[in-house]
Amino acid sequence: MAEHEHVRVAVIGSGFGGLGAAVRLRREGITDFVVLERAGSVGGTWRDNSYPGCACDVPSHLYSFSFAPNPDWPRAFSGQEHIRAYLEHVADVFCLRPHIRFGSEVKLMTWDAERLRWDIETSSGSLSADVVVSATGPLSDPRIPDIPGLDSFPGKVFHSARWDHDYDLTGKRVAMVGTGASAIQIVPAVQPRVSRLTLFQRTPPWVLPRVDRAIGGVERRLHRALPFTAQLRRGLLWGIRELQVQAFTRHPEELGLVERFARLNMARAVKDPVLRARLTPDYRIGCKRILLSSEYYPALARPNVDVVASGLAEVRGPTVVGADGSEAEVDAIVFGTGFHVTDMPIAERVVGAEGVTLAEAWKKDGMQALRGTSAAGFPNWLSIIGPNSGLANSSMILIIESQLTYMADFLRQLDVLGGRVALDARADAVRAWNRKVQERMQPTVWNTGGCTSWYLDASGRNTTIWPGTTTEFRRATRRVELAEYRVVRPPATKKTTSADPSEVTA
Numbered sequence: 001m002a003e004h005e006h007v008r009v010a011v012i013g014s015g016f017g018g019l020g021a022a023v024r025l026r027r028e029g030i031t032d033f034v035v036l037e038r039a040g041s042v043g044g045t046w047r048d049n050s051y052p053g054c055a056c057d058v059p060s061h062l063y064s065f066s067f068a069p070n071p072d073w074p075r076a077f078s079g080q081e082h083i084r085a086y087l088e089h090v091a092d093v094f095c096l097r098p099h100i101r102f103g104s105e106v107k108l109m110t111w112d113a114e115r116l117r118w119d120i121e122t123s124s125g126s127l128s129a130d131v132v133v134s135a136t137g138p139l140s141d142p143r144i145p146d147i148p149g150l151d152s153f154p155g156k157v158f159h160s161a162r163w164d165h166d167y168d169l170t171g172k173r174v175a176m177v178g179t180g181a182s183a184i185q186i187v188p189a190v191q192p193r194v195s196r197l198t199l200f201q202r203t204p205p206w207v208l209p210r211v212d213r214a215i216g217g218v219e220r221r222l223h224r225a226l227p228f229t230a231q232l233r234r235g236l237l238w239g240i241r242e243l244q245v246q247a248f249t250r251h252p253e254e255l256g257l258v259e260r261f262a263r264l265n266m267a268r269a270v271k272d273p274v275l276r277a278r279l280t281p282d283y284r285i286g287c288k289r290i291l292l293s294s295e296y297y298p299a300l301a302r303p304n305v306d307v308v309a310s311g312l313a314e315v316r317g318p319t320v321v322g323a324d325g326s327e328a329e330v331d332a333i334v335f336g337t338g339f340h341v342t343d344m345p346i347a348e349r350v351v352g353a354e355g356v357t358l359a360e361a362w363k364k365d366g367m368q369a370l371r372g373t374s375a376a377g378f379p380n381w382l383s384i385i386g387p388n389s390g391l392a393n394s395s396m397i398l399i400i401e402s403q404l405t406y407m408a409d410f411l412r413q414l415d416v417l418g419g420r421v422a423l424d425a426r427a428d429a430v431r432a433w434n435r436k437v438q439e440r441m442q443p444t445v446w447n448t449g450g451c452t453s454w455y456l457d458a459s460g461r462n463t464t465i466w467p468g469t470t471t472e473f474r475r476a477t478r479r480v481e482l483a484e485y486r487v488v489r490p491p492a493t494k495k496t497t498s499a500d501p502s503e504v505t506a
Helices: 016-027 080-093 183-190 217-225 227-249 252-269 273-279 296-300 345-349 396-417 427-441 470-476
Strands: 005-012 033-036 106-112 117-122 125-134 156-159 173-177 196-200 305-308 312-316 319-322 327-329 332-335 381-383 422-425 485-488
Touching: 005 016, 005 117, 016 033, 016 080, 016 396, 106 345, 125 396, 173 183, 173 327, 183 196, 183 296, 196 319, 217 227, 227 252, 227 470, 252 273, 252 296, 273 296, 273 305, 296 305, 381 396, 396 422, 396 470, 422 427
Parallel strands: 005 033, 005 125, 125 381, 156 332, 173 196, 173 332, 196 305
Antiparallel strands: 106 117, 117 125, 312 319, 319 327, 422 485
8 A cells, every 4th residue: 555645535344335335436436536445355244254154144145236147057056155246246246356455454544624635544654535435244243241260161162254264163062152043153153063962042033944955057048048037036035025124124023924933944944842842932023133044943853952041151261161150061152143233333433523533422322324424523424234235024225225225326416515525413413313223223023022133232222224125225325415414515714715616614
């Protein structure tokens, strides 16, 4: 990275959001940009999560960019290796690699109010940018709970998103902590080869069958020869999920039928009534993320698996202790305990116009951003998959593409305004947007379902999920409303007679 390099746009991260932003910038005719990536390759969460059994729970043809369809998905639900290969392919086909700076972890981003730019310090050098597009994603920084005695554990410890492939679990006694989306894939993948698997389950999930299958050569050839067939497939998958949204957002009682089906699914695989009782949630289905697996329950019923109906409370040497007092000696502890979602570490590294970090700005009332994208006091800073833009039943790629449209119009508005200029979301506009979102959130299953989930922040606010359809979000982000922003220009100089007209304060 060149010293004192300046670019028009700096994109942070090279997962779906970052690569999508890079493609959209090029399609808008903008080539003066960089993609800052802390790792050595693209892929984001699909690079970092390489644990056994890792796969997507969104159908393949919906979990891809609309502008980069893939007719060769090998399965209805693709595995991690296929999604990562797809992202590598996108980087190559759209000629993005010259823009990517690998090994460039962002350490600090500071808004310069005099020059109207972001000064960025990375692990590989410094640069500045007119606009920052933060695409770090909410599932990028693993969260390991503070467990007493963990530091003194003599065996192996790692998080599912930092899987140690050099450590062989064969014949080992393993503790799996957590029962989220990663854990239900890891458990059936490792159960046949470990000597003993102890699962610490703080809260049981609702699990539905994962109706996966291989996509045959005939189907793939059809999609290659007649692209509209793949578009129809994608459209059908999208439409079904749009119709499901009202059950989550307006009429949670309609999920009762789905809940009964989930109970039957469990009963078919788990015959032991004591184990079945441990695995049965006490909250409305949908309150926490609904998980898909046809192998999880059968694996838990195997004789070498113990389910502890509590979280991990303490580690005493090689012994793990549950909150219920149960103990087990293990050789390895695997944490499937999620990520820093409502307290994203990147927020601590962004210093805005008032000299406060984004984390400090969000400390009182939780994460808030205008249309899930712009935070007040942080000019020319856009977030992909920002506050209240997450989904619980459809593809995040749909949300990402909507935000990329918003990003493109944001840059067009800067061009129209001309000169050195920035747009800063008005605090009242952010509050009004957030108030509307939170009002819509009240009757949703995520707020009324009787559970505690990673959708909620420490104060119980749902700052993660979008309480509507992807169509509604696309309409909300199709263009920038300038009335919702404050136009910022450089401070007026003392010698106004020689000042550039574009530098006069608006």
